[in-house]
Amino acid sequence: MIITNKLNLPSPFVSFAQRDYVYEPNEYRVTSLLKGIRETILERRHHKEIERDVSDMVWLLFGTAVHGILEKHQELGHELKEERIKVPIGDYILSGQFDLYNDETKIVTDYKTASVWKIIFGDFEDWRRQILIYCLMLRKIGFDAQGGQIVAFLKDHSKRDAKIKSDYPQFPVQVVKFNFTDDDFKECEEWLQARFEEIAAAEKLPDDELPICTPDERFNSGDKFAVMKKGRKTALRVLDSMEEAEQWKAENGGDEIVIRPGEDKKCLDYCAACEFCSYYKEKVVPNSERK
Structure with a gap:
């Protein structure tokens, strides 16, 4: 090293x-x-x-x-x-x-x-x-x-x-x-x-x-589901599952549900080998840049 x-x-x-x-x-x-x-x-x-x-x-x-x-x-x-x-x-x-x-x-x-x-x-x-x-x-x-x-x-x-x-x-x-x-x-x-x-x-x-590390092994925070309204940049509500998001949208309104991928915290901050990992380069880096 x-x-x-x-x-x-x-x-x-x-x-x-x-x-x-x-x-x-x-x-x-x-x-x-x-x-x-x-x-x-x-x-x-x-x-x-x-x-x-x-x-x-x-x-x-x-x-x-x-x-x-x-x-x-x-x-x-x-x-x-x-x-x-x-x-x-x-x-x-x-x-x-x-x-x-x-x-x-x-x-x-x-x-x-x-x-x-x-x-x-x-x-x-x-x-x-x-x-x-x-x-x-x-x-x-x-x-x-x-x-x-x-x-x-x-x-x-x-x-x-x-x-x-x-x-x-x-x-x-x-x-x-x-x-x-x-x-x-x-x-x-x-x-x-x-x-x-x-x-x-x-x-x-x-x-x-090589097999991709599991979500738990990547310390993945879990996908979030944002209920969005056209013309508005911020979400009306962010929920933990698609089912909850669909129910909230049906009851409160909104135009679409956007999936926000969970953050792979291990890959971002704690994996020494990340620079040699294709998953990190293809998935983690692009997602972090969007945020």
Whole structure:
């Protein structure tokens, strides 16, 4: 990866950002499996061409710094800390590193930085999947992992909002817990098998034929349906579905319904490989320019 420093930030930021990860053949990290397959494959293929500025990596560096402080904790005899596990899945190697495992409580703990909106919306499926995979990997090497927790540090927490908003996180640190059943582990193993089969097929495809990331993987905000009136630039009403828009139009008037495509927030702001993605060039950029 090519690291730039457009804001001329201090050299320690640059040195930290320049730590490179070497992609091993047939080895995928847990975090890579949680991305869209197109994003994952493009990142691997174009790793040496991808350019990122240090300023865009500040929160990633902050999260790593938090890990660095917490990892100084001396683990007890029944704990595993910052361990990287590798297990075979078919013809591939699955690699994962959790922050802490307690063999007495059977709990995996992972530390993350996040936005308060993650907590407000209760959008934890990616965290749950990641912890579930870690637990499954531990079980495969002889530990009886049964659940996990995310300790989330909320980087944009507001004390003022915590005082006046009932649905706002009250503290800048939140713990989200997960318990797993035998059925969960069975489903996870099947999901991993299917995921690696998809990867094996995708590895044989050229860039522009890779499967498009799903709307969830693109952080798509969802299409909106605007009821418009001739001669008026702004919408009479914007609704979440065509059915709602048609009903509103029938009851309140309007001349047409215009579909406003949802914004692919991951593609726009968080995908390192977007410049090598045909979907991004053909769909995302034109839509963002219209807005």
